[in-house]
Structure formats: structure tokens, C-alpha cells
Amino acid sequence: MDLSVISPTLLVASLMVASTPLLLAALGELVVEKAGVLNLGVEGMMIVGAIGGFAIAVETGSPVAGFVAAAVAGAALASVFGVLTQFLLANQVATGLATTLFGLGISSLMGQSYSGIRPPATPRLDLGPLGDLPFVGRVVFGHDWVVYFSLLLTFAVWWFLNRSRAGLTLRAVGENHAAAHALGIKVVAIRMAAIAFGGACAGLGGAYLSLVRVPQWTEGMTSGAGWIALAIVVFASWRAGRVLLGAYLFGGVTVLQLNLQAAGVALPVEYLSMSPYLITIAVLVLMSARRRGAAAAPASLGQSFHASQ
Amino acid sequence: MIRRTFLGTTLLGAAALAFMQPAFAQDDKVKVGFVYVGPIGDGGYTYEHDQARLKVEEHFGDKVETVYQESVPEGADAERVMTQMALSGADLIFATSFGFMDPTINTAKKFPDVKFEHATGYKRADNVGTYSARFYEGRAVLGHIAGKMTETNKIGYIASYPIPEVIRGINASYIAAKKANPDVEFNIVWAFTWFDPAKEADAAKALIEQGADVILQHTDSTAPHAAAAEAGNVIAFGQASDMAEYKPSPRVSSIIDNWAPYYIDRVQAVMDGTWESDDTWDGIGPGMVEIGEITAVPDDVKAEALEIRDRIAAGEYHPFTGPLNRQDGSEWLKEGETADDATLLGMDFYVEGLTGDIPN
Secondary structure, three states: OOOOOOHHHHHHHHHHHHHHHHHHHHHHHHHHHHOOOOOOOHHHHHHHHHHHHHHHHHHOOOHHHHHHHHHHHHHHHHHHHOOOOOOOOOOHHHHHHHHHHHHHHHHHOOOOOHOOOOOOOOOOOOOOHHHHHOOOOHOOOOOOOHHHHHHHHHHHHHHHHHHHHHHHHHHHHHHHHHHHOOOOHHHHHHHHHHHHHHHHHHHHHHHHHHHOOOOOOOOOOOHHHHHHHHHHHHHHHOOOOHHHHHHHHHHHHHHHHHHHHOOOOOOOHHHHHHHHHHHHHHHHHHHHHOHHHHHHOOOOOOOOOOOOO | OOHHHHHHHHHHHHHHHHHHHEEEOOOEEEEEEEOOOOOOOOHHHHHHHHHHOOOOOOOHHHHHEEEEEEEOOOOOHHHHHHHHHOOOOOOOEEOOOOHHHHHHHHHHHHOOOOOOEEEOOOOEEEOEEEEEEEEHHHHHHHHHHHHOHHHOOOEEEOOOOOHHHHHHHHHHHHHHHHOOOOOOEEEEEOOOOOOOOHHHHHHHHHHHHHHOOEEEEEEOOOOHHHHHHHHHEEEEEOOOOOOOHHOOEEEEEEEEOOOOHHHHHHHHHHHHHHOOOOOOEEOOOOOOEEOOOOOOHHHHHHHHHHHHHHHHOOOOOOEEOEEEEOOOEEEEEEOOOEEHHHHOOOOEEEEOOOOOOHHH
């Protein structure tokens, strides 16, 4: 066992890369749930974003175009979910699960001709001398633009939900849609917008997997990341700052356990592999044990709304 | 009402599909069925089985007809698929995954005149044979290249599950790498998955960051190759399939499953009426395991690797030849002694020199 082979700089840097897809998808779902909608289709929207972004990036040679396309693809699939649940009042849980299954299926259909292709590279930003600073240079200034975008988005979501009038309206819809409706707020329109935003974020997260983190397209490549993003939202008790913490904790434990294994630490591998999931369960239990935690969920979460009610 | 019409149409469509499949069975042709566990486009395991099916068609032309079913779950569904194949006139059915073992045996009991071939299993009957490949022979060749090519003397190994097949691979590569370079060290990461590109990429990155400049993998995606390409100065090897898209570097060689010669041989046996249930475990010699083109390594390393491959093929060299000790230092094989198949099939220990424990 030799822990000195693990470089803290590289560990933190790769932790951030591993966490970014989770962070993006979880931020989107946070806004959706704050609007009172439970969309279990995150996994499906992520993988549709992964193939959509990959295909467009390969065809155009531009990773940025790929990320834009991924956001559009994710939002498009989310809109299908939105129409079914907001206009046709379908059950949100069942529709969300169907969205995931549909997304997995259509992505493997779309991806038939894209396996084994290398995408155009998304380079790390070159910040000149800043990038050469010890530790800070690699950890703070040595990433691609999507990592910075995801951090900026965390702040933007926090500001929107807690400091803006529009955010207050969105939260009102999520807490009590009947009262919001009585105030003249367009509940369905706001929820549709939130759902589309959530889909776009999930799509970006998926594209980050296929364009940066792996980077290649393979069927089923999200392998559960969408479900973890859903868990992170609950873990974070619906707060943007804690979503960041949750995503980095989860991504961090995964990367750390692989690093510890590679360094030959004599910890049983099964426990290391289990640890992120155990931590999530532990936090969920702790949260529900405290009354304040349970009350953090938007009161109208998962309920269908119709103006005639 | 609309719903009933819809249901009716769907049922009719399903029935029509079901009847279309067996409609063209003819008695003078040998009909061969293939049951796959994954999609034929997985680029790895199932892809190679399907390539072999196409070679069977090419080889026999009009004399053979093949049918296949992809993404068949391991369980009761497999029995249904095989039953349908048998009912539609299949003479020989290849069940290509370990998890099809009991369904194969059950179906075989119902159709004593149909021959079954089950991959990587151990249950046989009068009309059920088994077959598998000695991938460890290929790993010995890759291990040699790995040992010669590493400059940091650290080789990263991404393992899937702690089963004998994977442990055999680790041991075979280590023995060969150690012979090529006595200072070599293996860092083994258990991913506990056959296929999870993100996790495989993270594992490869962790190994590379800790100084490994050669990555061996027993997982199925090309994600570790992408990580190696990004890091630069790191080489990797194709698994199950050639993974040629990462040629000439970082992918410098590969182990390829080539089932075609075996499938052609068995179909021929059915045609001739000489088919018998047996247990086949073939390696490089009969061509079931192939070494992909060796690229981007010095000529002498390539020549040595090819020599090892040829000596294994000719039966002159066994990758597990003594003197070899187990990890705890106890003697396993004496000078010149080679491992027997029973020990290899049940291998649950590391050889001396490997560090870490095998997870249970």
C-alpha cells in the first residue's frame, strides 16, 4: 500500500470531470422538481443527449454544436414527457419510467452508425500562466469549458430560485399549484418550461459523457447516471448548493475507490464499489429522520394539475 | 372500441410475424440457429459470434440456412426462443452465453433429434455439446508485449468479475510480462462490470495517473483506449474484438474471439451425420483465439510476440509452465510441469508476485 502514488491534484481534477455529468443532470431535475413535477426520465434524456450531441459533434466537427444539439435533444424528449403529463394528465411516475425506456431504445437506434468513432476533442481551456500554477493551476484553471459552465449554472440556478421573482413564481407552482393558479399564474406553461430546461440539462450531462469523459458512443453508456442524479436532488434536499456538494461527493467516491484500488490499498473492493450508494442511502435515512428534511420537498411534487380542479 | 381494434391489429401483426419466421424451412438444407445474449452491434462479444455466423453462410452457401435472435435474456425467455427455433426445423442451435446453460439442457430434452452447442458451460447431454476458448493463451502474448513496452514498469489491469476466466487472464499476462521484464508490477482494478464505459474510462485514468503506461483490460468497451489516447504515451490492447479504430496506437494488439472455424466444423459434422456431444476448449492453435495485428511496437518485440504465439499454437509452449508458485509462496507447478485443465478451469488464486487479494 503506497498512498503517495495518488496525486491529490490529479485526483481532484478527475473527480470534477467525473462529477460534471451528474451535476448538470441533477441541476435540471432540481428545477423540474421545484416546479412540482417528478420526471423519472433523466436517464433517458441523458442518453438521448449523449447520442444526439455525439452525432452532431462528429458531423459538424464542432463539440460546441454537439452540446447545443444535446440540449435540444434532451429538451425535445422532455417535452414529450411534458405534453403527456401536463396536458394529457398522465401519471408522472409511469410516464417518466417510459421516457427512460424510450430514450434508451431510440438512442441505440440512432447510434447504430456511430460506434467506434472518435469525436472531435473538447480541449482544456488555455489560461496562459494561470494553468502553470502548482495544484491550483490544474484544479481551478485546467478544465474544459463545460466544467466551468456547470459551476456557473449551479450559481445561476441558486440565484434564480432564491433571488428572482420568476424563481419565486416557479416555487409557488411547485408548493401549491391550486393557489398559484388562483393568483393567475400559468401553472402548465411554467411547468412545461421547467421540464424543457430539465431535459436540456440532462442532455448536456449525457453529451459530457460521450464527448469528454469517455469519449465515444456506446449503447447504454450512461449506465445509471440518471438515477444517481435523481437521488442527488433528494440528497440535496432541493437546494442548488447541496446539489453541487452531492454530485462532487458521488463522483468523488467513485473516482477515489478506483484510485485506491489502483494504489493497492487492501480494502475489500466490494465495499469500495458500494460506498457511493451506501452514502446516498445513509443521507436519505438521516434526512427523513429529521422533520425539516422531509418538509423540504415541494408540496405539490408529482401531482397532476388541471385548471378545473 | 378503438382500443379493441388496436389490440386486434397488434395481435394479428404479432401472429403474422411469428408465422413468417419458420415459413421457409426446407428439408434439404441444414438449418442452424444462434441465440445471442447481446445486440449484434455491441462491437465485442456478440458481434464476433455473428461474424462467425456470416462466415458459416459464406462457407456453405445454399446448403445451409441460419437464423438468429439477439438480446435474448438469460432465463426462461431463452428456452422459449430455442423451442421456437427447434419447432421451426433447426438442426443445430448455438447458445452463445453462459447463462443459457439450463434453458439449453431443458430444450434439448424436448428435442432429442436437434443438436445443441452451449458456449462456456459445463453441462452436457447426448445432444448437447459445450465449447469455449483459451483466451489465456492470447493474454500470454499480450503480457509479453506489455512487459517489453512498459517504461515505468507499471502495468494497469482493468478486471471485470473475480471468476476463473478473468483470474486466468491476469495470471497468464503477469507470468509472460514478468518473464519479459523482471521489474514489472501489476496494478489491478476490479470494475465489477463487463460493460460500463464511464467506469472503465475512470479506472483507466486512475491507473494512468498512478504511473501505469500499459493498460490491459478484461472489460468490453473501448473506453480505456480513449483514455490511453488522451494521456499519450500509453498503450492498450483490444478485448474480444480487434478494436481497430484505435490502431496503430494506443491499441497495439488485441485478442480476437474467432468462432468461425469451430462453427463451420460443427455444421459440417451435422451434415455428415458425425456430430457427437463433446467438450471443446480451443486456443490459438485451432484458430479460436487470434492475436490482432501488432502495431506501433519495435520490430524485435513484435517478432518475439509472434514467436510466442506460434509456439503456443504448435503446442511447444504452455503459458502456465513451472516452476510457478502461488501468491502465498506455496509450490504450484514444478520445473517443466504444465497446468492441467481442471486447475485452470477452477482457478481462484494469483501466482507469486501479484499483489492484492482477489475479491470474493
